[in-house]
Amino acid sequence: MRLAVKGVSRAFGGVYAVRDVSLSVEPGELRAVIGPNGAGKSTLFALIGGQLAPNAGTVSLGGVPVQRLPAHRRARLGVGVVFQAARIFAGMTACENVMVGAHATTRAGFLAGALRLPAHRRDERLIRSRALACLERTGLAAWADRPAEELPLGQQRALQLARALCAEPKLLLLDEPASGLRAGERERLATLIGDLRAEGLTMLLVEHDVAFVMRLADRVTVLDLGRVIAEGTPAEVRADPAVIAAYLGTTERADVTRTGTTEKDGTTEETAQTTGTAHE
Numbered sequence: 201m202r203l204a205v206k207g208v209s210r211a212f213g214g215v216y217a218v219r220d221v222s223l224s225v226e227p228g229e230l231r232a233v234i235g236p237n238g239a240g241k242s243t244l245f246a247l248i249g250g251q252l253a254p255n256a257g258t259v260s261l262g263g264v265p266v267q268r269l270p271a272h273r274r275a276r277l278g279v280g281v282v283f284q285a286a287r288i289f290a291g292m293t294a295c296e297n298v299m300v301g302a303h304a305t306t307r308a309g310f311l312a313g314a315l316r317l318p319a320h321r322r323d324e325r326l327i328r329s330r331a332l333a334c335l336e337r338t339g340l341a342a343w344a345d346r347p348a349e350e351l352p353l354g355q356q357r358a359l360q361l362a363r364a365l366c367a368e369p370k371l372l373l374l375d376e377p378a379s380g381l382r383a384g385e386r387e388r389l390a391t392l393i394g395d396l397r398a399e400g401l402t403m404l405l406v407e408h409d410v411a412f413v414m415r416l417a418d419r420v421t422v423l424d425l426g427r428v429i430a431e432g433t434p435a436e437v438r439a440d441p442a443v444i445a446a447y448l449g450t451t452e453r454a455d456v457t458r459t460g461t462t463e464k465d466g467t468t469e470e471t472a473q474t475t476g477t478a479h480e
């Protein structure tokens with residue numbers, strides 16, 4: 201599903217977190233959004249997912265303007281979201297957590313469920329088998345019937361991804377999916393994202409870990425201080441002087457696999473000062 205963001209701005213307390221940002225992601229494309237700390241990545245992510253509304257500009261999905269729709273309405277249009285912080289339902293098994301993702305997309309509603317109609321039982325069986333397949337894809341098959349809260353953090357993230365996939369999204373938004381993962385988990389995630397891309401799923405990936413996205417993305421959008429400063433293929437972006445100045449250059453972060461906070465040491469004085477201003 202095509203995603204088009206046009207002239208989107210969002211301010212907090214008079215300070216723009218995202219300012220006049222435009223980007224369009226073609227169906228089947230894997231787009232990465234990178235940028236230093238405070239660049240506006242998470243804000244842009246929330247503006248697309250519907251957790252935030254823009255002060256100006258439009259967001260459209262497959263040509264439908266959605267900037268005023270809440271997140272659950274965008275989900276129904278086919279937007280799947282994996283947040284950075286694990287959002288799991290405690291007191292439910294891993295499989296039940298994943299099944300939640302699919303319920304919005306099935307016909308049998310609450311009433312059919314409450315009345316235990318045959319259509320509902322059929323749907324439940326279908327959803328359970330879909331959920332198990334998603335758990336398998338994300339390496340969580342062995343956890344299916346265990347309480348979700350017992351999963352280690354990395355697996356809780358994978359569980360969110362399984363839940364999003366179970367809803368069969370047309371656009372998948374991933375917010376720093378590699379952060380906090382161990383090397384093996386990171387590799388598995390990269391493989392899965394590559395597989396999803398090969399299957400034609402449109403994805404937008406916000407990521408701190410530049411090396412992680414550079415080998416996966418078709419195109420990369422670079423934000424700095426709320427604005428798009430570069431866009432292109434990974435090779436083009438890597439060679440762009442504006443990107444090097446703002447983000448990649450001084451500590452060769454492109455080759456450093458880091459998560460969490462971006463180090464400020466070694467940045468140019470100018471970059472350090474402007475980044476500081478953005479946080480005020």
Ligand SMILES: Nc1ncnc2c1ncn2[C@@H]1O[C@H](COP(=O)(O)OP(=O)(O)OP(=O)(O)O)[C@@H](O)[C@H]1O
Nearest residue numbers: 212217235236237238239240241242243244478479
């Ligand atoms: N809810 C909020 N209230 C006030 N200011 C906010 C809010 N969310 C973001 N900001 C500010 O907007 C700017 C952009 O933040 P955002 O989290 O979108 O950047 P980011 O690129 O995701 O950063 P990071 O890589 O550190 O997560 C920052 O200056 C931040 O302090």
